[in-house]
Amino acid sequence: MTDALKIENLRKTYDSGFEALKGIDLTVREGDFFALLGPNGAGKSTTLGIVCSLVNKTSGKVSVFGHDIDRDLSGAKMNLGVVPQEMNFNQFEKVIDIVVTQAGYYGIPAKRARVSAEYYLKELGLWDKRNEPARMLSGGMKRRLMIARALVHEPKLLILDEPTAGVDIELRRSMWTFLQEMNRRGTTIILTTHYLEEAEALCRNIAIIDHGSILQNTSTRDLLKQLSVETFLLDLSEPVSEAPELPDFDTRLVNEGQLEIDVRQGQNLNAAFSQLDAKGLRVVSMRTKANRLEELFLRMVQENSRKGDKA
Amino acid sequence: MSPDAKLTALSTIVVREVRRFTRIWPQTLLPPAVTMTLYFVIFGNLIGSRIGQMDGHDYMAFIVPGLIMMSVITSSYANVVSSFFSMKFQRSIEELLVSPVPNYIILAGYVAGGMARGLGVGLIVTVLSLGFTNLSLHHPAATVLTVALTSMLFSLGGFINAMLATKFDDISIVPTFVLTPLTYLGGVFYSIQLLPDFWRAVSMANPILYMVNAFRYGILGISDVNVGVSLSMIVLFIVILVVLCLRMLARGRGIRH
Numbered sequence: 110m111t112d113a114l115k116i117e118n119l120r121k122t123y124d125s126g127f128e129a130l131k132g133i134d135l136t137v138r139e140g141d142f143f144a145l146l147g148p149n150g151a152g153k154s155t156t157l158g159i160v161c162s163l164v165n166k167t168s169g170k171v172s173v174f175g176h177d178i179d180r181d182l183s184g185a186k187m188n189l190g191v192v193p194q195e196m197n198f199n200q201f202e203k204v205i206d207i208v209v210t211q212a213g214y215y216g217i218p219a220k221r222a223r224v225s226a227e228y229y230l231k232e233l234g235l236w237d238k239r240n241e242p243a244r245m246l247s248g249g250m251k252r253r254l255m256i257a258r259a260l261v262h263e264p265k266l267l268i269l270d271e272p273t274a275g276v277d278i279e280l281r282r283s284m285w286t287f288l289q290e291m292n293r294r295g296t297t298i299i300l301t302t303h304y305l306e307e308a309e310a311l312c313r314n315i316a317i318i319d320h321g322s323i324l325q326n327t328s329t330r331d332l333l334k335q336l337s338v339e340t341f342l343l344d345l346s347e348p349v350s351e352a353p354e355l356p357d358f359d360t361r362l363v364n365e366g367q368l369e370i371d372v373r374q375g376q377n378l379n380a381a382f383s384q385l386d387a388k389g390l391r392v393v394s395m396r397t398k399a400n401r402l403e404e405l406f407l408r409m410v411q412e413n414s415r416k417g418d419k420a
Numbered sequence: 421m422s423p424d425a426k427l428t429a430l431s432t433i434v435v436r437e438v439r440r441f442t443r444i445w446p447q448t449l450l451p452p453a454v455t456m457t458l459y460f461v462i463f464g465n466l467i468g469s470r471i472g473q474m475d476g477h478d479y480m481a482f483i484v485p486g487l488i489m490m491s492v493i494t495s496s497y498a499n500v501v502s503s504f505f506s507m508k509f510q511r512s513i514e515e516l517l518v519s520p521v522p523n524y525i526i527l528a529g530y531v532a533g534g535m536a537r538g539l540g541v542g543l544i545v546t547v548l549s550l551g552f553t554n555l556s557l558h559h560p561a562a563t564v565l566t567v568a569l570t571s572m573l574f575s576l577g578g579f580i581n582a583m584l585a586t587k588f589d590d591i592s593i594v595p596t597f598v599l600t601p602l603t604y605l606g607g608v609f610y611s612i613q614l615l616p617d618f619w620r621a622v623s624m625a626n627p628i629l630y631m632v633n634a635f636r637y638g639i640l641g642i643s644d645v646n647v648g649v650s651l652s653m654i655v656l657f658i659v660i661l662v663v664l665c666l667r668m669l670a671r672g673r674g675i676r677h
């Protein structure tokens with residue numbers, strides 16, 4: 110199987126002298142659904158910008174489905190569809206024109222372009238808006254317009270930079286379904302997001318980037334296994350005045366009706382419940398404190414910046 | 421990209437450019453029509469009738485070719501500079517940058533768009549002028565060649581201006597402080613034979629003088645300068661600007677980080 114994206118020792122120093130990427134390696138297999146995670150300013154958009162040639166790299170190698178961007182840029186571009194983080198269409202143009210024009214840039218004749226544009230605008234619920242100028246769309250619709258535009262030439266690799274930022278919950282779910290369907294039909298997808306439950310729900314593999322370096326690059330499942338402690342929030346049936354002392358678990362009082370409990374890897378919740386039971390405490394409901402991935406992510410990034418402070 | 425695909429990409433850019441300037445016709449097509457009609461009425465009819473002849477022609481007939489060229493130059497330049505700069509400004513230029521369209525096709529598309537507007541406006545002004553004077557075509561090939569090459573040259577100029585511009589002010593500096601004075605002093609309203617030796621020599625350094633005269637030669641059969649020299653000079657400038665544009669595009673100047 111070919112790699113959809115292969116990045117080797119990629120570096121970027123902006124004209125300002127800022128070193129945004131410090132030599133990253135990344136491989137995304139064909140058919141993957143891949144998340145690139147990292148805090149603001151980590152270098153996610155810079156990386157993706159280089160892949161789709163909106164940003165010039167300083168050094169390193171990038172290839173898309175085996176097409177090296179230095180040697181066969183047009184081959185690489187043909188396989189690539191991009192949904193950027195910032196809006197970048199002409200606000201005065203009509204929705205349908207934006208999508209059909211984009212197809213034309215890939216050499217797709219107008220007739221075929223219109224068929225493809227109709228298909229994706231319908232899929233993304235924008236067909237009714239096709240004759241409106243783009244500036245009349247809501248924020249969520251503008252994002253979907255950029256997705257339709259990225260797909261109109263049917264790329265094998267779809268790159269989305271924060272596709273669900275500012276999109277309401279219902280729409281986000283429908284976008285997830287849409288992307289999963291695209292992936293199921295064979296499109297390789299790379300996305301960045303700050304909603305970690307999104308990465309957990311959609312992506313098979315995850316890379317975490319911070320300060321221009323990759324901290325982790327592994328499967329979502331393996332990543333979650335590294336989570337050694339998980340914290341749960343328990344709602345109690347009766348208020349208590351202080352946190353109970355349990356033999357095997359650390360607990361903290363959030364407020365008199367709510368308790369925090371740490372469950373380490375290898376421990377099980379049943380033990381926690383029976384120990385609580387022994388103290389006469391009844392649990393009405395329970396949820397995880399933070400998204401599991403979120404906890405892991407925060408820990409890694411904090412550790413990384415501590416290391417950075419020492420260095 | 422295959423040659424067919426490149427052709428599709430080129431026509432996509434041209435169609436988009438033409439759609440843009442026709443959509444905003446009150447800003448692009450109407451103003452030159454109004455301004456030139458005023459020139460015809462005031463300079464041609466009212467004042468021109470008192471001036472009498474210029475180089476053996478009615479003053480009206482003398483200025484019409486210059487005024488057509490003036491609107492072609494202004495419109496070609498304005499179309500490319502404002503369209504390409506606003507693409508940069510709104511970042512919709514990224515639509516092209518992520519696509520496999522080669523740089524020379526991008527350039528050709530914008531230049532063709534600029535020529536479509538420049539020549540379209542030229543045609544509108546020509547038709548309007550027929551209400552004031554009778555135009556005969558003395559040398560059709562020279563006329564068409566001059567106007568097309570001039571339009572191409574100034575479309576290229578607009579492209580360079582847009583690549584270099586970083587704010588909206590930057591796209592009005594050249595038209596206001598360079599193009600307008602050079603056009604007014606480029607023999608649109610007078611024959612440089614009327615000028616004292618010194619100013620005539622200075623005028624000869626103005627490239628627009630050659631274009632206006634070559635075009636006037638095509639229509640009236642008179643020129644202050646050698647037409648062959650004029651055309652070769654325009655072609656030379658075109659070649660230089662094409663090279664500059666392609667180099668800027670290759671480096672991604674002002675459009676890639």
Ligand SMILES: Nc1ncnc2c1ncn2[C@@H]1O[C@H](COP(=O)(O)OP(=O)(O)OP(=O)(O)O)[C@@H](O)[C@H]1O
Pocket residue numbers: 123124125127129147148149150151152153154155156194677
């Ligand atoms: N044009 C530029 N010139 C100079 N520095 C830049 C430029 N663009 C980005 N940077 C810097 O490079 C770093 C990485 O930016 P990048 O946009 O890649 O981050 P990101 O991971 O996408 O962040 P976010 O989650 O906020 O979108 C940041 O520190 C940013 O300030």
Ligand SMILES: [Mg+2]
Pocket residue numbers: 153154155194270
């Ligand atoms: Mg970003």
